[in-house]
Amino acid sequence: MEPTISFFSGFQLSDLWYLAEAAWRTLLISACAIAIGTTLGAVFGWMLYEGKLAATLTLNPILDVFRSVPLIIQLVLFYNFAPIIGLNLDPFMSGVVILSIYCASLVANVARGGMEAVGKPMRRAARSLGMSYWQDLRHVVLPIGGRAVFPSWVGVALGVMKDSALVSVLGYIELLKASQILVTRTQEPLLILTIAGAFYFALSYPISRYAAALEQRWST
Amino acid sequence: MIEIRGLEKFFGNLQVLKGVDLDVRKGEVLSIIGASGSGKSTLLYCINGLEPIQKGSIKVDGTDVHAKSTNINHLRQKMGMVFQQWNSFPHLTALENVALAPKIVKGMSKAQARDIAAKQLEHVGLGDKLDAYPSALSGGQQQRLAIARALAMEPTYMLFDEATSALDPELVGEVLDAMRLLAQEGMTMICVTHEMGFARDVSDRVAFVHEGIIEEIDTPTEIFGAPKSDLLKKFLSNIR
Ligand SMILES: Nc1ncnc2c1ncn2[C@@H]1O[C@H](COP(=O)(O)OP(=O)(O)O)[C@@H](O)[C@H]1O
Numbered sequence: 001m002e003p004t005i006s007f008f009s010g011f012q013l014s015d016l017w018y019l020a021e022a023a024w025r026t027l028l029i030s031a032c033a034i035a036i037g038t039t040l041g042a043v044f045g046w047m048l049y050e051g052k053l054a055a056t057l058t059l060n061p062i063l064d065v066f067r068s069v070p071l072i073i074q075l076v077l078f079y080n081f082a083p084i085i086g087l088n089l090d091p092f093m094s095g096v097v098i099l100s101i102y103c104a105s106l107v108a109n110v111a112r113g114g115m116e117a118v119g120k121p122m123r124r125a126a127r128s129l130g131m132s133y134w135q136d137l138r139h140v141v142l143p144i145g146g147r148a149v150f151p152s153w154v155g156v157a158l159g160v161m162k163d164s165a166l167v168s169v170l171g172y173i174e175l176l177k178a179s180q181i182l183v184t185r186t187q188e189p190l191l192i193l194t195i196a197g198a199f200y201f202a203l204s205y206p207i208s209r210y211a212a213a214l215e216q217r218w219s220t
Numbered sequence: 221m222i223e224i225r226g227l228e229k230f231f232g233n234l235q236v237l238k239g240v241d242l243d244v245r246k247g248e249v250l251s252i253i254g255a256s257g258s259g260k261s262t263l264l265y266c267i268n269g270l271e272p273i274q275k276g277s278i279k280v281d282g283t284d285v286h287a288k289s290t291n292i293n294h295l296r297q298k299m300g301m302v303f304q305q306w307n308s309f310p311h312l313t314a315l316e317n318v319a320l321a322p323k324i325v326k327g328m329s330k331a332q333a334r335d336i337a338a339k340q341l342e343h344v345g346l347g348d349k350l351d352a353y354p355s356a357l358s359g360g361q362q363q364r365l366a367i368a369r370a371l372a373m374e375p376t377y378m379l380f381d382e383a384t385s386a387l388d389p390e391l392v393g394e395v396l397d398a399m400r401l402l403a404q405e406g407m408t409m410i411c412v413t414h415e416m417g418f419a420r421d422v423s424d425r426v427a428f429v430h431e432g433i434i435e436e437i438d439t440p441t442e443i444f445g446a447p448k449s450d451l452l453k454k455f456l457s458n459i460r
């Protein structure tokens with residue numbers, strides 16, 4: 001996948017394509033991590049909300065570890081130690097695993113906040129209509145709480161996308177790694193990094209615009 | 221019929237209901253009055269199974285509300301409940317608010333649920349607000365929406381917990397009118413209320429609750445015209 005670099009040469013149009021491919025891989029690994037992390041995080045958030053004491057004592061400290069240890073350390077440790085327990089994961093899969101857990105640990109708090117945003121009276125009203133616990137959760141708590149914390153969730157998701165740059169330390173050629181390779185070859189860091197930055201912007205801008213539009217629609 | 225026997229309810233060490241016995245016949249309108257904190261809301265929550273009880277029993281049409289073997293979600297369909305706070309689902313239109321439970325709880329088709337929802341909204345005078353979101357409705361309209369939402373499950377009993385207490389004074393009338401209409405149609409109702417006019421005009425019986433006990437229960441004529449207990453006399457003189 002890595003181009004053979006035999007000599008320094010200037011920036012070419014084909015490099016733009018190379019960066020675009022890398023941006024696609026950034027998007028891919030981010031989307032996987034955000035999807036898995038959000039699902040897991042919602043379950044963790046629910047456990048924190050419902051389990052109260054037990055979950056606070058066990059789950060919360062574990063999530064705290066993933067929230068506070070720098071991602072780059074988690075990535076390197078996981079990538080190097082996973083084979084010992086028989087997990088031979090490539091850089092992409094290792095990145096997905098760690099980014100997902102990291103995302104989940106952040107989403108857990110967001111999800112718990114969302115559940116807390118739906119008051120007890122609202123939930124009693126739902127239950128009084130004959131809804132089961134799960135129907136209340138699905139049809140009342142999820143839409144109401146979800147909308148309340150949606151902006152925070154978008155923040156987490158965009159953060160994870162940017163943090164996916166760290167998977168480059170495992171050799172996964174996403175946007176940042178690709179830029180570094182090009183910088184080494186072309187010796188034009190300003191140009192390359194500006195283009196890479198523009199790609200990151202192009203990935204996150206539509207998401208935040210779309211999110212803002214959704215919020216706008218919900219608020220009316 | 222609702223049969224309550226020796227009901228006791230604690231919150232931790234605080235005993236809120238101290239042995240309540242009460243029968244409510246089909247078709248009856250019972251108003252519950254009493255000072256704030258006397259346990260009126262808690263009594264309604266216990267009847268609807270929203271709060272566990274510690275002693276005694278509550279039976280609704282012969283089914284023990286708090287028995288482990290009881291399918292409470294099923295039993296609750298018999299009891300509509302309207303709260304002080306109207307709790308409209310903010311993400312749904314008026315029509316969707318009312319249609320939700322018939323659809324997911326009773327398994328009605330979308331069209332069926334919408335029909336019944338439209339009918340109930342019409343009934344409480346919100347026929348022109350079907351597509352309005354709760355944020356565009358007044359408190360009185362939202363409370364009538366809550367009534368329609370409960371009625372859409374076609375309950376046998378309706379429980380009202382101070383349905384007008386959170387409303388601006390000028391909006392109280394429209395909600396009381398909706399409740400009156402319901403009473404005239406023969407709905408069995410238990411209404412916790414501070415509206416003494418409503419209690420007097422609409423109820424078959426009025427129960428006065430004091431510190432977790434039904435202190436006195438009788439016809440409105442007796443309760444308001446010839447109260448026996450001193451506590452009730454004092455309560456009535458305080459609100460007049
Ligand atoms: N969830 C609860 N936890 C603890 N105490 C409660 C709870 N709900 C109500 N209480 C207490 O129970 C008593 C009766 O409350 P409530 O039934 O709401 O009275 P009312 O409706 O007559 O004003 C009050 O002293 C109140 O503080």
Ligand SMILES: [Mg+2]
Binds near residue numbers: 257260261262381382
């Ligand atoms: Mg009350």
